[in-house]
Amino acid sequence: MSMNREQIESVYHTPLLELVFRAAEIHRRFHDPSKVQVSSLISIKTGGCPEDCGYCPQAARYYTDVKVHKLMTVDEVDKLSENAKKGGASRMCLGAAWREVRDNRDFDRVLEMVKTINNKGMEACCTLGMLTEEQAKKLADAGLYAYNHNLDTSEENYSSIISTRTYDDRLKTIANVRKAGITVCSGGIIGMGERTDDRIGMLHTLANLNPPPESVPINALVTVEGTPLENQKPVEIWEMVRMVATARIVIPTAQIRLSAGRLNMSMEGQALCFLAGANSIFAGDKLLTTPNPEYNQDMEMFKILGLKPEEAFSKKPHAEEVPR
Ligand code: SAM
Ligand code: DTB
Ligand code: SF4
Numbered sequence: 001m002s003m004n005r006e007q008i009e010s011v012y013h014t015p016l017l018e019l020v021f022r023a024a025e026i027h028r029r030f031h032d033p034s035k036v037q038v039s040s041l042i043s044i045k046t047g048g049c050p051e052d053c054g055y056c057p058q059a060a061r062y063y064t065d066v067k068v069h070k071l072m073t074v075d076e077v078d079k080l081s082e083n084a085k086k087g088g089a090s091r092m093c094l095g096a097a098w099r100e101v102r103d104n105r106d107f108d109r110v111l112e113m114v115k116t117i118n119n120k121g122m123e124a125c126c127t128l129g130m131l132t133e134e135q136a137k138k139l140a141d142a143g144l145y146a147y148n149h150n151l152d153t154s155e156e157n158y159s160s161i162i163s164t165r166t167y168d169d170r171l172k173t174i175a176n177v178r179k180a181g182i183t184v185c186s187g188g189i190i191g192m193g194e195r196t197d198d199r200i201g202m203l204h205t206l207a208n209l210n211p212p213p214e215s216v217p218i219n220a221l222v223t224v225e226g227t228p229l230e231n232q233k234p235v236e237i238w239e240m241v242r243m244v245a246t247a248r249i250v251i252p253t254a255q256i257r258l259s260a261g262r263l264n265m266s267m268e269g270q271a272l273c274f275l276a277g278a279n280s281i282f283a284g285d286k287l288l289t290t291p292n293p294e295y296n297q298d299m300e301m302f303k304i305l306g307l308k309p310e311e312a313f314s315k316k317p318h319a320e321e322v323p324r
Contacts, residue, residue, distance in 0.1 A: 154201030220261025248277025
């Protein structure tokens with residue numbers, strides 16, 4: 001049973017330590033707290049995007065340092081996935097700076113990439129922009145496990161961040177992904193100047209998707225010179241902990257992913273996020289275009305905190321409660 005807006009609001013405003021404690025309890029009821037799912041990101045097509053997302057270094061209209069790169073080859077993806085697998089990643093996430101998927105040879109190539117990743121026994125995830133139902137079915141047939149399509153913020157705040165598409169466009173793609181039987185990865189970004197109500201509103205929309213997303217990335221804005229949001233002040237760790245804990249409580253079945261912004265967090269800060277229910281990270285020294293903690297540093301953190309990378313396909317969608 002999902003929560004209504006008032007309930008989510010009241011969870012969000014719980015005193016911090018009480019909130020973390022409650023989130024930790026729920027986390028333990030639904031998940032193995034010693035396991036963290038490790039994903040690796042590849043930017044298969046970089047920069048030159050026609051959209052105007054205010055946070056994004058890959059939008060063609062902003063003058064950033066990102067170099068445009070056409071679609072990678074299947075071979076390159078194969079090699080990068082093999083390395084990521086050796087490093088303990090169970091999921092490969094392929095990101096493309098596209099507004100939407102077009103039915104052309106590039107899409108056929110992405111389908112081949114998905115098959116290659118699947119053949120390695122890894123979960124394949126894509127984030128390619130908007131999709132039709134038919135395109136989602138093709139991805140499902142190629143063996144795609146998850147599709148990432150973030151709501152980013154609340155419906156009310158959406159047009160202040162992005163004007164080239166609507167919240168409804170986003171929800172439509174998520175519905176198409178769902179219809180094709182692919183698991184949904186959808187979350188957002190904090191630190192864009194949004195109000196607390198926008199964070200609550202976004203979690204409310206996510207929690208009330210039926211079924212809710214299997215994976216919810218919580219990104220802290222990575223400010224990039226040249227983007228409209230370049231001067232936002234950094235997110236405080238307490239806001240990240242609060243957001244993760246609230247997401248954990250309102251969407252207990254989901255994997256909550258501590259996504260962009262970890263470079264600005266201490267190990268202690270991340271430990272609090274794991275305690276509050278985060279159970280997934282992106283590993284590898286690069287996200288799509290911006291830096292991420294070094295792989296060895298993350299493995300050291302896992303060792304210190306007693307965490308282990310989770311094996312591929314070990315979560316069934318909408319897993320029932322696991323016994324303690
Ligand atoms: N073009 C596709 C789309 O927008 O859905 C896929 C790639 S896009 C880069 C994937 C997600 O990365 C965005 O929805 C956003 O949440 C996140 N993102 C992009 N730039 C970011 C930044 N500077 N800081 C934090 N998250 C960011
Ligand atoms: C998500 O929520 N975060 C990842 C992944 N999904 C695709 C991307 C973060 C990108 C951060 C900015 C960059 O590296 O370009
Ligand atoms: Fe393009 Fe995605 Fe960046 Fe928006 S977030 S500008 S759609 S790559």
